[in-house]
Amino acid sequence: MQTAHQGGGPAPTAPAVIRARGIDHYYEGQTGWIHALSHLDLDIPREEFLCIIGPSGCGKSTFLKIVAGLVEPSAGEILLDGKKITGPGPDRGIVFQEPALFAWRTVIGNVEFGLQMQKMPKAQARERAQQVLDIVGLGHVTNLYPYQLSGGMRHRVAVARAWALTSAKLLLMDEPFSAIDAINRMTLQDYLIDTWMKEKRTVLYVTHDIDEAVYLADRILLMRPSPGRIGRYFHVDMERPRDRNSAEFAALKAEITEEMHKSADDGYESDDASAHAGVAA
Numbered sequence: 001m002q003t004a005h006q007g008g009g010p011a012p013t014a015p016a017v018i019r020a021r022g023i024d025h026y027y028e029g030q031t032g033w034i035h036a037l038s039h040l041d042l043d044i045p046r047e048e049f050l051c052i053i054g055p056s057g058c059g060k061s062t063f064l065k066i067v068a069g070l071v072e073p074s075a076g077e078i079l080l081d082g083k084k085i086t087g088p089g090p091d092r093g094i095v096f097q098e099p100a101l102f103a104w105r106t107v108i109g110n111v112e113f114g115l116q117m118q119k120m121p122k123a124q125a126r127e128r129a130q131q132v133l134d135i136v137g138l139g140h141v142t143n144l145y146p147y148q149l150s151g152g153m154r155h156r157v158a159v160a161r162a163w164a165l166t167s168a169k170l171l172l173m174d175e176p177f178s179a180i181d182a183i184n185r186m187t188l189q190d191y192l193i194d195t196w197m198k199e200k201r202t203v204l205y206v207t208h209d210i211d212e213a214v215y216l217a218d219r220i221l222l223m224r225p226s227p228g229r230i231g232r233y234f235h236v237d238m239e240r241p242r243d244r245n246s247a248e249f250a251a252l253k254a255e256i257t258e259e260m261h262k263s264a265d266d267g268y269e270s271d272d273a274s275a276h277a278g279v280a281a
């Protein structure tokens with residue numbers, strides 16, 4: 001079976017939920033401007049699970065923050081279902097590395113919070129929160145407080161809180177499990193992909209972990225650094241749940257690892273050279 005194919009980026013069959021065009025971003029650094037993102041064009045089709053990987057500093061988090069509306073790009077625009085993103089909104093659910101739960105709210109209270117903000121009637125919000133907590137395997141601890149949970153459970157609550165948002169057209173996840181040990185991380189990945197299979201959502205997931213990307217993604221975008229830009233796409237055609245011990249899985253991981261090393265070595269080009277990279281194969 002073919003595990004992946006590369007090529008000039010997305011070949012979406014469904015209409016794009018996210019359409020990013022000409023994104024450039026500069027930060028002011030201590031010694032001058034930092035060109036964090038260059039000429040980034042990217043579509044994310046509906047219900048796709050897209051993972052972005054790449055060497056440290058290639059702009060993964062910057063792109064996610066721009067999509068979240070937390071950072072305004074220096075140039076270009078991003079459309080969410082055809083509407084320009086100008087700030088944060090209830091149409092996006094976000095999960096960061098730290099779960100940042102409300103300590104004074106129970107598990108279900110945390111998950112209900114966003115739904116109440118979205119003005120969902122109380123009974124309906126309770127039902128929806130319970131439904132998602134059941135899916136992530138926390139249906140039996142809804143009345144506990146965050147301090148009574150393990151680290152992994154807290155991360156599952158954070159995922160449930162974002163997933164429950166019926167108003168969210170897109171879920172943004174920035175290395176949500178990177179602080180968790182390897183074994184528990186795999187369990188969390190299982191919960192996440194199981195949740196996605198039960199209730200398909202469009203997901204933009206940033207990770208350092210190639211194994212995690214191959215396990216989760218429909219499509220993987222490898223970004224290149226200095227400045228951050230589109231590198232290469234990998235379409236993962238393996239059926240889920242995926243077998244991490246299969247030859248196909250190992251082969252794709254090896255291919256991406258090799259490409260990642262190449263792209264890390266590729267840093268420090270001039271902006272001129274990279275300006276023409278565009279959506280490269």
Ligand SMILES: Nc1ncnc2c1ncn2[C@@H]1O[C@H](COP(=O)(O)OP(=O)(O)OP(=O)(O)O)[C@@H](O)[C@H]1O
Nearest residue numbers: 027028029034036055056057058059060061062063
């Ligand atoms: N607030 C900021 N001010 C100045 N420079 C920043 C800021 N945030 C990010 N940068 C710089 O922009 C570049 C891209 O950073 P970003 O965090 O998006 O990369 P990343 O790929 O997510 O990195 P990592 O994998 O290490 O998390 C880096 O050179 C970083 O130092």
